[in-house]
Amino acid sequence: AQSVTQLDSQVPVFEEAPVELRCNYSSSVSVYLFWYVQYPNQGLQLLLKYLSGSTLVKGINGFEAEFNKSQTSFHLRKPSVHISDTAEYFCAVRPGYSSASKIIFGSGTRLSIRP
Amino acid sequence: NAGVMQNPRHLVRRRGQEARLRCSPVKGHSHVYWYRQLPEEGLKFMVYLQKENIIDESGMPKERFSAEFPKEGPSILRIQQVVRGDSAAYFCASSPPSNQETQYFGPGTRLLVL
Numbered sequence: 620a621q622s623v624t625q626l627d628s629q630v631p632v633f634e635e636a637p638v639e640l641r642c643n644y645s646s647s648v649s650v651y652l653f654w655y656v657q658y659p660n661q662g663l664q665l666l667l668k669y670l671s672g673s674t675l676v677k678g679i680n681g682f683e684a685e686f687n688k689s690q691t692s693f694h695l696r697k698p699s700v701h702i703s704d705t706a707e708y709f710c711a712v713r714p715g716y717s718s719a720s721k722i723i724f725g726s727g728t729r730l731s732i733r734p
Numbered sequence: 735n736a737g738v739m740q741n742p743r744h745l746v747r748r749r750g751q752e753a754r755l756r757c758s759p760v761k762g763h764s765h766v767y768w769y770r771q772l773p774e775e776g777l778k779f780m781v782y783l784q785k786e787n788i789i790d791e792s793g794m795p796k797e798r799f800s801a802e803f804p805k806e807g808p809s810i811l812r813i814q815q816v817v818r819g820d821s822a823a824y825f826c827a828s829s830p831p832s833n834q835e836t837q838y839f840g841p842g843t844r845l846l847v848l
Contacts, residue, residue: 722779
C-alpha cells in the first residue's frame with residue numbers, strides 16, 4: 620500500500636519569496652508522483668509529474684519538484700511566488716505498474732501569499 | 735479539446751433523497767475515476783471504471799453508493815438516501831487507454847445535504 624504525507628497544512632509566504640512545499644511518501648513498489656493545484660472552488664489541475672528519468676521535474680507556472688528516492692520525498696519548489704499562486708496543493712502517488720488505478724492523495728498544503 | 739465535464743456543479747438534496755452526479759470524460763478517454771473530497775481534507779479514491787465495467791471499487795461505501803459507465807453516455811455516480819455526511823465535493827477524472835499514468839480532473843460536483 621502507498622501513503623503520502625504533506626508535512627505542512629498551511630504555508631504563508633510573502634510575494635516574490637521562494638517557497639518549498641514538502642511531501643514524503645511510502646511504498647513497497649516503484650511509484651509515479653504528482654503535484655496537483657486546486658484553486659478555490661475549482662477542480663484539480665496537474666502541476667507536474669515524475670514517471671521516470673531525470674529526478675528534477677519542471678512543471679507549469681514556474682514550479683519544479685525533485686524526486687529523492689533515498690529520502691522518499693518529492694518536494695515542490697518555486698523561486699519566486701506570485702499572488703496568483705494562492706491555492707491548495709496536493710501531492711499524490713500512484714503505483715508504477717500498468718494495472719494500477721487509484722491515486723493516493725496527501726491531505727494538502729494551503730499556500731497563502733502575502734503582498 | 736473539452737476537458738472532463740461534470741454536472742451539476744452544485745447539488746442540494748434533503749436527507750433521504752437520491753443524488754445523481756454525471757461525468758463526461760475527455761473525448762477518447764475510456765477510463766473514469768471518482769474521488770470524494772470531504773471538507774478540509776484531501777481526495778479519497780472511490781471507484782475506477784472502464785466502459786461497462788467496474789475495475790476497482792475498493793473505495794466505495796458498501797451501501798447506498800453505486801457507479802456506472804455505460805457504453806454510451808456519461809459515467810454516473812449515484813447516492814441513494816443521502817445523509818448529511820455525504821456532503822462533499824465529488825471529482826471525476828479520466829485517462830486514455832494508451833497513457834494511464836496521468837488522470838485529468840473535472841471541476842467537481844459539490845453536494846450539500848440538508
